Amino acid sequence: MQRFELKNWEKALVAFSTVLFCLSATVYATNFPLWKYFYGYDTETEREKIGRLSTKQGTVRREILGEAEFKFIDLEAALYDQDTIVTGSGSVAHLELDEGNTIELGANAMVRLAFESQLSFGRIARTPRIDVVAGAVVGRAKKKPMIIRSGQKTIEIAKDATRVLEPLPPPIPSPVPRPLPSPSPSASPSPLPLPSPSASPSPLPLPSSSASPSPVPPAFSLRRLEVISPLPGASFGVKKWSPTQEVPVRFEWKVDPPDVSLLLAIRAAGRGKSLHEEVVPARRGKASFVWIARKPGNFEWELLTSKRERLTFGEKKAEFVIPPEFEGIQILSPLIAGESTASNLIKDRVLKKSLEITLRWQPLPGIREYRIEIAKTTGGKPDLVDETENPSFTLVREKIINSGRIFYRVSAELENGFIAVSETNPFIFDFLPPILTLPKDDARVAPAAEAPGGGNILLTWQHTNFTDSYELEIAKDENFDQIHEKITRKQNFLSLKRPPAGQYWWRVRSLSKNLSSAPSAAFRFTIEDEPGEMGGIGRGASQEPGGD
Structure with missing residues (x-):
């Protein structure tokens, strides 16, 4: 191989x-x-940015890792890992981290920002850790937990929680007994002085007060606390037409010493659990904080020390109200039989006889049901209460008030507990009489012999909408005390049989099932005498004399 x-x-x-x-x-x-x-990057560029200096008052300095000097830091400056922040006497700093956590430094405080990296599946998780070197520090965790450490003491702040941590006081050294000086051999002991006889013996000297430990002074002592707002019983409402239903409530007070921080606790009235807690620092003796309320109800607020201890000085607790109702529904112009009109007079075309009134309003997003209240008078008990899923409500003739005048109000309950309402709107429908057309006012009617068509008089008037019939009155006097004829007609005209000679007044009113208009303005016409009437009388008076 x-x-x-x-x-x-x-x-x-x-x-x-x-x-x-x-x-x-x-x-x-x-x-x-x-x-x-x-590449020659500087120290700030190479390190990871973790937050910013959102608020500062007085002297605030920072020491960057690797440097040996605390330098001034500007407002809104970026903060980096391993930075050391220190505040001077009477100074306050507010650090806002990228994860939403906040750190508040009181006077003469020093902290070191040290984020802990933990390797998890697929990524590196970083946990904010604050090392308190000196002074009081308030930490508030929002989206992620946060760790505050001072010496051997470590506090983990859970999400949406606030904790206060002060550094442990330095240990007091035990007193070491001082050795007595040895007597010099050359010095001869002096004789002890004998007490001189006296009438009363002198009292023995009391032991020095320095031998007993002095009491620990409190963290701070308030000399003044004056609440500016909200005063007891104050009410804060949603702004008109507000789409978000958010109510800003401003808390403000004056305090002495001028740089003390107090814990503001906001609770629902009668409940012990806080809805929101915030440590608010004072600046030049004045502190303020704005809380956004997103639900209505009765609330109370209280001022505590930063260590959650109750105060024993000044006004420290009060109640305020956020009412549920707010003006959030806009009323649109009503429709009469589908048209925008306020009376039964014809404008462009004749409408159907059914008198349907449609009350309308601007719809709200996410609302499933509206409540409408209709009354005869403003502020009176509703005569009709109904609910509808649509942003409109139709009244038929049988439901409307006979006078043609109603007042209505629309409301809708939102998911957050607020109730959007409209103003109390009047709806006034004028059921008017028709307009007379022929004969014209002060017309003179010729004798029957000269009039075509047999001498009848044609009376006409304009149509009106939503009208079942018309009532015509003819009188011999302008006050209509001597009625010559009273006729009800479906049409808008009448062929009147010629009355005797003289002056006449006529008027018309519109009639509906539940409504009757006022009478129209009266017109006058004059029937002239027939030629034979006065002529015959004249001839009888002027006969020629006979031969006597």
Whole structure:
């Protein structure tokens, strides 16, 4: 059998590949910044960005990994892994990490940002870890848990939780007894002085107060706390036509000392569990925070210390209301028999006799049912309450108020508990009388002998919509106290038998099943005398005398 042997250059290639693999594994395991030496990247560029400085007050400095100096850091500056942040006296810093977690540093605080990498299936998971070196630190986790560590104490903050951690105080060294000085051999002991006799013995000296430990002072002592808003019983509503139903509630107070941070807890009234908690720092003695309410109800809010301890100074608790109803439905113009009109007068064409009123409004997305209330007067008890799936409601003639005037209001309940309502809208339908056409007002009617067609008088008027019949009145006086004739007609005309000579007034009203219009404006016409009437009288008076 022929043996296979490597050549010298092949052996060298295998050895070189083995060394290169070992070097690559070492660089990867130690995270050695190899690109820095090839491309000259600076320290901030080569490290991974993990957040930003969202808020600062006073002096805030940062030490970058590998540097030996704390430099000033600007607002909105990027934060990187292994950065060390320090705040000065009376200063506050708010760090916002990429995962939504936030870190708040009080005065004289120092933290180190150190993200922990954990290898999982298919990716490398990074957990935020904050090393507290000095000062009080408040951490709030949102989407991912967060770890805060101070010395041997480690706290893991779960999602949507807030914790406060202060560094452990340095251990107090035990007092070492001081050795008594040895007496000098050359010094002779001086005789002890004898107490002089006195009437009353002098009291023994009390032990020094420094021998007993002094009490630990509290974390801070409030000298002033004044709530600006919301005041007790305040009400905050959804803005008109708001599509999101979000209610911003601004919490604001004044405090002394001017740089103290308080924990704001918001709860539903009568319940112990907080809906939202936020540590709010004060700036120049004033603190504020805006909370977005997305559901209605009665709420209460309370101010606590950053360690969740109750305050014993000032107004620290109050209630406010977010009412469920808000004006969120826009009313559209109603339709009468499918047309936009407010009376029964004909505009372009004759409408059907069925008096159907369609009340309309702008639809809301996601609403399955609307509630409509109809009343005779504003603010009165509804005479009709109904529900509909469509953004409209049709009233037939049997359901409308006979006066032609109604008031209606539309509402709809949303999934978040809010109720969108409309204004109380009036609907006024004018059932008007027809307009008279012939004969014209103050017309004079010729004698029957001169009038074609036998002397009858033709009275006409305009049609009106939604009308079953017309009522015609003819009177001998303008006040219609002496009615000459009263006739009901289906048509809009009448051939009137010629009345005796004289002046007459006539008017028409529209009639429907439940409605009757007011009478129209009255027209006057005059029937002239027949020629034979006055002529005969004249001839009898002017006969020639006989021969007497």
